[in-house]
Amino acid sequence: MTSRKGLQLASVAGVPIYISWSWWFFAALIIVLFRPTFAQALPDASTGWTWAVSAFFVLIMFGTVLIHEIAHALAAVSFRWKVNDVTLNFWGGATVYEHSSTGIAQTPLRSLTVALVGPISNLLIAGIAWLLLQMLLEPAGTTQVLLTVTVWANLLIGVFNLLPGHPLDGGRIVESATWAATGSRARGMRAAGWSGRIIVLLLFLVGFFVPLLQTGEVSIFAVLIIVMIGFMLWQAASGAIKAANMQLVAERMRIIDLMTPVHTIMADASISELVPLLSNAGPGDEYQQLPIAVLEHAETSEDEILVGLVDHSALSTVPRSSWHLPVNAVSQAVNRRAQIGASEAIEALFTTFMEFPDELVAVVDTTHSPHKIIGIVNPETLAGRLHA
Secondary structure, eight states: OEETTEEEEEEETTEEEEEOHHHHHHHHHHHHHHHHHHHHHOTTSOHHHHHHHHHHHHHHHHHHHHHHHHHHHHHHHHTTOEEEEEEEETTEEEEEEEOOTTSOOOOHHHHHHHHHHHHHHHHHHHHHHHHHHHHOSSOOSHHHHHHHHHHHHHHHHHHHHTSSSTTSTTHHHHHHHHHHHHSOHHHHHHHHHHHHHHHHHHHHHHHHHHHHHHHSOOOHHHHHHHHHHHHHHHHHHHHHHHHHHHHHHHHTSOHHHHSEEOEEEETTSBGGGGGGGSOSOSTTGGGSSOOEEEEEEOTTSOOEEEEEEEOHHHHTTOOGGGTTSBGGGGEEEOOTTOEEETTSOHHHHHHHHHHSTTOOEEEEEOSSSSOEEEEEEOHHHHHHHHHO
């Protein structure tokens, strides 16, 4: 099965695994770059065999990254967090997971656990490959070469991912430690972002000056790889800092300060009942006002549930003769599960957005029974307010 993410390879614990289209370029690049290394390590092998060994090394890298990402996914699943997918790409791989309201609460320790199982899996693979090397009856030839590169590849991936900076897994060490010390996950995110920027600067210094001091020259290809990796890491670290700064601003506010108040109307009410909620301005101007939330009652109570928002463009096309139609005929549906109590902490709002990305979140007044919808939080509007 194919999608914009790439080719779906399999599914583990209900989590789809994709191979992105960029991974194939990575595979071809590895084969070409490492073939001369295998030719040197296997001087008696034919050219065709060294190409085959290089291709097999790509499979080893594939398995290494796959195990790393599956470890992340299974750890998140064990906490009943929502894992969207695992994708292998040019940069290695990514596991996209979010906290779910039905899962175990996120804590610094649980977040750290999910992050660290990936590098630990690589270090375990390196250890197993090293033990197999010691058991070889003939410590030479293709098997010895492939086990050796497996040891070093997994050591490199494991140690590199433990570097303490976002977006590397080691960045979660910084984030979780700061989170535990300050009680603010946003401060942890910001600290991990800044440490990620420091990692990039150190990467440039080591990548440029160490070869220059050792050999007096720097490989253009090495420079290109360092720049590409550095750019990717810097962008991710900067994104974390930006998100953390917005969340820190929000932490000083209440949810009712961030929401947009709404008019409300029941979904089965007629369009004519919308008229009192609209102003008497000219066509089009009457819609520059508060959103109109379309509601239903919960099946087992009279609690209000947001099911949609009146679509003013659709409403403007309805002739007066059709005003007897129900309001839900001119509303845009929203996810009725995306809601939060008005008195909850701001942290809960960001957790809700993690569970329902790009969705409107209904703000519910839970201090009275039945519960009432008093506003909405639009992620785009929220970002604009916090960025201003």
